[in-house]
Amino acid sequence: MLSVRGLTKRFGEFTAVDDLSFNVEQGQVYGFLGQNGAGKSTTIRMLLSLIRPTAGEINFFGQSLFTHRKEILSQIGAIVEKPxxxxxxxxxxxxxxxxxxxGHRPDPKKHVLLLEKVGLAQRANSRVGTYSQGMRQRLALACALVNDPSLLILDEPTNGLDPQGIADMRQLIRSLCKEQGKTVLVSSHLLSEIEMIADRVLIIHKGKKVAEESMDSLTEKASQLKLQALPEKRYVLEAYFLSLTSQ
Amino acid sequence: MLRLFWICVLLLGSGWKVNAAIDPATLLAGVKKKYDLVRDYTASAQLKTNVLFIKAPLSQVTVYYKRPDQLKIKNQKGISFVPKGTVNINLNNVLGLRNFEAIAAGTYQVDGVTCEIIKIFPLNDEEDITRATLYVDPTRLLVLKSIISTRESGTYQIAMQYGAYASWGLPDRVLVEFNTREFKLPKGTTLDYDNGSSKVDAPKGPQKGKVEILYRTYTINQGVADAIFR
Amino acid sequence: MFGAILYTELFKIFRRPRTYISFGAIAVIVLLVQFALRVNGTEFIRFFTDSQADTFEIPESQILNGYFVCVAILHLILIHVPLLVALIAGDMIAGEAQTGTLRMLAAQPASRTTLLLAKFSASTIYVILLLLWMALFALGGSLLLFGQEDLVVFRETDLHIISQQDVLWRFIAAFIYAALALTMIAALALLLSVFAENALGPIVATVCIVIVFTILQQLKVPVFEQTINPWSFTTHMLGWKGFFYVEKTSEGVTINGSVENPMALVRSGAILIGYTFLFVLVAERVYRKKDILC
Structure with a gap:
């Protein structure tokens, strides 16, 4: 589905993303983690062709993003940072x-269903200026889904959502993946959320990949780190993340 | 008296020979009698303006006249800038003077016709006309050319050609020449587009302007309402 | 794809309340000028004809007609319309960068070139609609209020009387030319917009550039007259006035359908098109390679 090889981005002397490689398989929810400034957003922007990489290759669906941009982006829906x-x-x-x-004709019926799915049907005709941040986040997701993409790239999709909204978003992402076979690449600072929905996780630190694991393997590695002191399983990812990024 | 003295000095100094055979007063009386046949007229005409700083289309005008000295040029359609002195195409302004000195000043060929030159000097200081020179065809008793100096509007030279209405003393064509003032607006007022044409140096200072009136038809002595001239 | 994006760009422009400020401003200014000329039009005309008042009968009431009022309005407001155009075109990229919607647009399948050209085309359509609106009020309204007559145009050194049968096409040509000039302003604002991430910057910069070059033009000093002004776009933006400068015969009679030195107009038009092309080309080159970080 997505293959990234040797992806590098330099801004002058500063290297934001350094030789990053990873693969996302079809039907996966792929968690993308890193501290602030780790290079997550820069990577996502390169995946969406918002930023030109200094080096490396990005292939979606077996095609290079640099030569098949239009075909690739027509199959991708995205939320980039705060929408x-x-x-x-x-x-x-x-x-x-x-x-x-x-490149599609607007389909009002389909759009109403989509807004129902994200919980905005009641406010379908209100101006966005009157929406809360959470409602905007839901609408951004609806916009990302409007062209029925096979891959969703979501950068901090739970930003600004209340607990119910976070739970709804989690459920929606899972259902998109399980029921509709969509692939989701999701970045979030809420590690517990990633832990609950992701099949596989990529952790980057200072622009470099420090880990890429399935959640099962990660749980196992975390237990080897003697994290028994942690009372809940949902803290495994956080503990593992901190152990990697604090080194 | 002083004016008469200067007239004599002028005539003697210029060496003009007064034609003893022509009595200017008699000639003018003959001309006036002819012009007096017309109490009023309404004429349809074409007006052509040729002034350095005016670009104007030919305009169709109606000329209204009522004795003794009312004259109005109205555009049938469109706009034209009519020189103020054009009112003097009505020669009654000159011929109607009551207190004047007329002097015969020789002959001159106008359009192939030998004309008597009559110089007229109003003696009343309140007259707008300060001096007039008429070139009169003594045979037909028509004024073919006049040079009229006024206090208000400067000097006008008026040339007239006659045709179908010659028996009424009404011309077919009038060419008025007059002095114009320089047209100039303060720089930057209009923020003109520079298409290169303004770079061609235009002559500075006062220039001569011309207005030509080509009469097509006259309606004579059928009455003209006074309201027209207001 | 281009058509769909152009549609969405126009949809965005005309759903935004700010857009209508320009239309409202033009309507108000035009109505104010019409009111002023209705009340004090004779004095306004005397300002131009004063030097000739002793020589000619000035037909002031005839001069003050719908065509004359429209030209007066265009003289007064066309020089300020670049500000209204910059408000929209300067916002096209930078405004979206500022509000964060640019990254959503740039992540769509359409190429950046298509997006930029659609934005430029939308700005151009906005310019045309703004001018049509102006024509409706300035020409249509003035003809309704002041009636039709020959048009008298005053220049610094002469005046032109154009018969009314020969006027309408000149207005159409002048509005088309003004659209060309304002499209160039839209291209300039769009170019500046590509470099900025705040809408105010390109809008102010565009207006400042227009003001600076207009001042250089008005100074009329040889050092600028011979160097900058022949190539300054503000010089050529005034070309719409050229359609109201009429040619005359050797006898001083205007020639219907003629324009004084038409080659100068062609040259000015070509220079404006050249600038527009250049600005859009540079904007496209820069935007295509630009990293969208905001």
């Missing part, structure tokens, strides 16, 4: 707009 939408447009207008951007 700032058009405050003067409604949710329905956003979906119409992103449908057109994807």
């Amino acid at each position: 700032d939408l058009y405050k003067y447009l409604s949710a329905m207008e956003h979906l119409n707009l992103f449908a057109r951007f994807g």
Whole structure:
């Protein structure tokens, strides 16, 4: 589905992403972790062709992003960092707009269903300027899904959501993956959330990959780190993450 | 008296020979009699303006006249800048003077016609006309050319050609020449587009302007309402 | 794809309340000028004709007609319209970068070149609609309020009387030319917008550039007249006025359908198109390679 090889990005003397390689398989929820400034967003921006890599290769669906950008991006839906939408447009207008951007005719029925799925149907025609941050996050997800992509790249999708919203988002991501066979690459600072939904996790630190594991393997490694003091299983990822990034 | 003295000095100094055979007063009386046949007229005409700083289309005008000295040029359609002195195409302004000195000043060929030159000097200081020179065709009793100096509007040279309405003393074509002032607006007022044409040096200072009136038809002595001239 | 993106860009422009400020401002200014000329039009005309008042009968009431009022309005406001164009075009990239929507757009399948050209085209359509709006109020409104007559155009050194049958096409040509000039301003604002991540910067920068070059032009000093001004876009932006400078015969009669020195207009138009092309080309090159970090 996604193959990244030797991906590097330098801003002058500063190396934001350093020789990063990883693979995402179809149908996976792939967790992408790192501290602030670790290079997560830069990597995601390179995957979405927002930033040109200094070196490396990015292949989606067996095709290079640099030569098949249009075909690849038409199969990807994305939320990049905090989604700032058009405050003067409604949710329905956003979906119409992103449908057109994807080369599709707006389908109001489909859009209503999509808004129901993300819990925004009641406010479908309200201006985004009147939405809370959580509602904007939900709308951003709906925009990412409007063209029925096979791969979702979600950068901090639970930002600004209340606990119920976080739970809904978690469930939605899982269902997208399990029921619709979509692949999801998700970055989050909420390690417990990643732990609950991810099949596989990539951890980067200072632009370099420090670990890429399945959740099962990671749990096993964490137990070898003698983390028995931790009372709950959901802290395994956090403990493992801290052990890697604090070195 | 002082004016008469200067007239004599001028005439003697210039060596003009007064034609003893022509009595200017009689000639002018003959001309006036002819012009007096017309109490009023409404004429349809074409007006052509040729002034250095004016670019104007040909305009169709109606000329209204009512004795003794009312004259109005109105555009049938469109806009034209009519020189103020054009009112003097009505020669009654000159011929209607009551207190003046007329002097015969020789002859001159105008359009192939030998004309008598009559110089007229109003003696009343309140007259707008300060001096007039008429070139009169003594045979047809028509004024073919006049040079009229006024206090208000400067000097106008008016050339007239006659045709179908010659018996009424009404011309077919009038060419008015007059002095113009330089047209200039303060720089930056209009923020003009520079298309290169302004770089061609235009002559500075006062220039001569011309207005040509080509009369097509006259309606004579059918009455003209006074309101037209207001 | 281009058509769909252009549609969405236009949709965004015309769903934004800010867009209508320009249309409202133009309507208000035009109405104010019309009101002022209705009340004090004669004095306004006397300002131009004062030097000739002793020589000619000035037909002031005829001069003050719908066409004259429209030209007066265009003289007064066309020089300020670049600000209204910059408000939209300067916001095109930088405004979206500022609000964070640019990264969402750039992550769409459409190429950046397509996106930029769609944004430029949308700005151009906005310019055209703004001018049509202006034409509706300035020309249509003035003709309704002041009636039709020959048009008198005053230049610093002469005046042109154009018969009314020969006027309408000149207005159409002038509006088309103004659209060309304002499209160039849109291209400039878009170019500056590509470099900025804050909408205010390109808007202010565009207006400042126009002001600086206009001042250089108005100074009329040889050092600028011979160097910068022949190539300054503000010089050529005034070309719309050229359609109201009419040619005359040797006898001083205007020639219907003529334009004084049409080659100068062609050259000015070509220079404006050249600048537009250059600005869009550079904007495209920069934007295509730009890292979208905001």
